[in-house]
Amino acid sequence: MEFSVFLKEQHERRRLRNPQYSLRAFARDLGVSSGRLTDYLSGNTIPSESTLQKLSSSLALSSLEMESVRELLEKQKYMSRGQGFDRQLTEEEFKQVSDWRCWSILSLFKSSEFQPEISWIAQKTKFSVQEVEEHIRNLENAGLVKLTEYGYVRTNQRITTSNEVPSQAIRQAHKQFLKIAEAAMDNVPVDKRDMTSMTMCISLENLPKAKSLIAEFRAKLSELLESGHTTEIYNLNVALFPVLPQDSYDNE
Known part of the structure; x- marks a missing residue:
């Protein structure tokens, strides 16, 4: 799984509870701009540690879930560096x-x-x-x-x-x-x-x-x-x- 997939799943969970829940509303709740959320969802950008902390708080992630997300991001960074x-x-x-x-x-x-x-x-x-x-x-x-x-x-x-x-x-x-x-x-x-x-x-x-x-x-x-x-x-x-x-x- 990639970080973008993780975020899409988080958004979809909220949509199941509220079909009117938009990406703009998701960005607002995460505390990021809609443009930055778009970049995360498209897989073009990886959040910094400080941003990840903010997202973790907004998503109410447990410490175990937070570590899993960190592993996802580290893997993406490694793959990005290795492929040139x-x-x-x-x-x-x-x-x-x-x-x-x-x-x-x-x-x-x-x-x-x-x-x-x-x-x-x-x-x-x-x-x-x-x-x-x-x-x-x-x-x-x-x-x-x-x-x-x-x-x-x-x-x-x-x-x-x-x-x-x-x-x-x-x-x-x-x-x-x-x-x-x-x-x-x-x-x-x-x-x-x-x-x-x-x-x-x-x-x-x-x-x-x-x-x-x-x-x-x-x-x-x-x-x-x-x-x-x-x-x-x-x-x-x-x-x-x-x-x-x-x-x-x-x-x-």
Whole structure:
């Protein structure tokens, strides 16, 4: 059994007592947003320990039931870490979602306050309703979100893009976020951002290992920052590049 199945069973028990008992009412009684409940039910999000404690109190779980739920969650976390990425987006698929607004909307699905409604997404992001609808369609076409009885939800797919193959779409996406980072240096208070750099004389033989360490760091940082009560959309750019002119480059 998965945590999502456990929650669905809890909801169904209440519906048997009251056929009018809605998912919105269930979210209210659990003390979470309807969007966050949707994410739990779709299996896209695993609650943090503090959230689990709150859910346990709302569901009046015994200590034995609580431990059983913890075991479910630990198993899901283990399976998630062990399976890596489900698939790599093709360049054509990535072109559909390369705009920074697409990735911002997709990340917003993990917000603790998320509401699976176009109007809520538009209000939160300050994008127009038309922009949100367009980007949601692109995300759906790329298989990153889907429409369910609970509204739009993220799919369970863990995706990546090409790391070594030159791609104009990927370059454009990085440029967009770098422009946002440049503006943030002037407009975002220091306590709300962290921008540092260091210049080194390196051995190119160690570069592949360095890139692996950066990938591991990104994964660990993501796990940390996406736990707890999530509300804000941030972007992490880790840039490692030669400073002085090189004799030759592959044209990426």
